Amino acid sequence: MPVITTIEDLRKMAERRVPRVFYDYADSGSWTEQTYRENTTDFEKIRLRQRVAVNMEGRSTKTTMVGQEVAMPVALAPTGLTGMQHADGEILAAQAAEEFGVPFTLSTMSICSIEDVAAHTSKPFWFQLYVMRDREFAENLIDRAKAAGCSALVLTLDLQMIGQRHKDLKNGLGVPPKLSLAGWANMAWKWRWGAEMLLTERRSFRNILGHAKGVTDMGSLAEWTHSQFDQSLTWDDIDWIRERWGGKFILKGILDAEDARLAVAKGADAIIVSNHGGRQLDGALSSLAVLEDIVKAVGDEVEVHFDSGIRSGQDVLKALALGAHGTYIGRAFLYGLGAMGKKGVTAALDVIWKELDTTMGLCGRRHVSELNRENLIFPQDIP
Numbered sequence: 415m416p417v418i419t420t421i422e423d424l425r426k427m428a429e430r431r432v433p434r435v436f437y438d439y440a441d442s443g444s445w446t447e448q449t450y451r452e453n454t455t456d457f458e459k460i461r462l463r464q465r466v467a468v469n470m471e472g473r474s475t476k477t478t479m480v481g482q483e484v485a486m487p488v489a490l491a492p493t494g495l496t497g498m499q500h501a502d503g504e505i506l507a508a509q510a511a512e513e514f515g516v517p518f519t520l521s522t523m524s525i526c527s528i529e530d531v532a533a534h535t536s537k538p539f540w541f542q543l544y545v546m547r548d549r550e551f552a553e554n555l556i557d558r559a560k561a562a563g564c565s566a567l568v569l570t571l572d573l574q575m576i577g578q579r580h581k582d583l584k585n586g587l588g589v590p591p592k593l594s595l596a597g598w599a600n601m602a603w604k605w606r607w608g609a610e611m612l613l614t615e616r617r618s619f620r621n622i623l624g625h626a627k628g629v630t631d632m633g634s635l636a637e638w639t640h641s642q643f644d645q646s647l648t649w650d651d652i653d654w655i656r657e658r659w660g661g662k663f664i665l666k667g668i669l670d671a672e673d674a675r676l677a678v679a680k681g682a683d684a685i686i687v688s689n690h691g692g693r694q695l696d697g698a699l700s701s702l703a704v705l706e707d708i709v710k711a712v713g714d715e716v717e718v719h720f721d722s723g724i725r726s727g728q729d730v731l732k733a734l735a736l737g738a739h740g741t742y743i744g745r746a747f748l749y750g751l752g753a754m755g756k757k758g759v760t761a762a763l764d765v766i767w768k769e770l771d772t773t774m775g776l777c778g779r780r781h782v783s784e785l786n787r788e789n790l791i792f793p794q795d796i797p
């Protein structure tokens with residue numbers, strides 16, 4: 415068993431273990447991947463201010479996100495096809511998050527369904543909604559999430575159409591996958607992944623299959639997923655979703671202060687500053703670059719959450735110091751899942767927690783709520 419000390423260790427293991435078509439799906443961005451790259455490189459530009467001889471005993475990363483207690487302000491982001499990084503991926507990730515004491519967010523485009531995850535966990539998780547043209551289906555999803563006891567609804571706004579990802583097109587990722595001979599050979603080579611897949615019956619989009627009108631098999635599922643993302647969605651549609659849900663409501667995919675104000679006007683409990691991990695509008699600014707502006711615009715009225723580019727606890731600390739109330743990790747936990755299933759997700763959370771806790775202490779802070787701009791050194795101030 416290799417010693418895991420960084421998220422990069424997990425990434426390398428996942429790359430070896432997960433078939434190329436699904437590994438690339440996780441580890442890529444749209445078009446030139448400029449935004450995807452800058453999500454991580456912008457973190458490196460900001461440095462940390464070391465303080466010494468400050469009592470750092472009794473540190474704590476415990477806080478709340480939308481009123482719910484969390485062991486650290488790091489939730490698992492909603493990710494589609496998580497059950498393809500590892501058999502039963504959503505269930506395993508949800509269990510790891512539950513044991514760690516952080517929220518797990520189940521994607522509409524998950525492999526395991528809302529009911530599958532609810533049946534295998536004991537605490538409430540969060541549900542992420544994509545609004546589909548079939549409003550009845552969306553209403554039904556909201557009702558199913560409520561019935562399963564989900565404790566927050568995350569509505570994603572930055573995917574009314576899918577940003578083109580070259581690797582996915584070239585690899586033949588689709589429903590069902592259209593792999594080349596090399597793609598099939600690669601899948602056969604990853605025999606442990608395949609053996610685990612064969613042992614589960616949860617191998618397709620179970621939130622959708624058998625629930626959406628006319629979707630009964632892979633063929634109809636393919637057609638449905640291509641046509642259903644609602645390009646006509648506007649701010650006016652948010653009200654019925656919030657009202658039907660009636661609980662904690664989070665709007666995801668905000669990258670502009672003006673949109674942040676509109677989101678607040680819609681009664682969100684939190685917004686997530688996010689560019690979908692660089693998978694949507696390539697050329698957009700990194701999430702980190704816009705975070706402070708958005709905090710300034712709405713930080714007093716709503717919890718500002720952050721994602722896109724976090725690969726360490728130091729990244730989490732930087733986002734918190736810039737005013738984020740909470741953060742999410744996508745790929746950082748997916749690598750862990752692909753590498754070692756539930757143990758890998760726990761390892762990813764452990765790595766991030768240790769880095770956050772140690773960095774907080776060495777910056778002279780004892781609680782995440784004490785972090786602020788003064789803990790950071792910006793590029794223009796680096797001698």
Ligand code: FNR
Binds near residue numbers: 440494523722
């Ligand atoms: C995502 N993301 C995403 N977001 C969402 O709201 N619904 C979804 O189904 C998905 N699917 C998805 C799949 C994969 C493979 C990735 C990597 C991401 C975006 C996700 O919630 C989050 O915004 C990013 O992952 C954050 O960036 P990092 O942490 O991956 O850099």
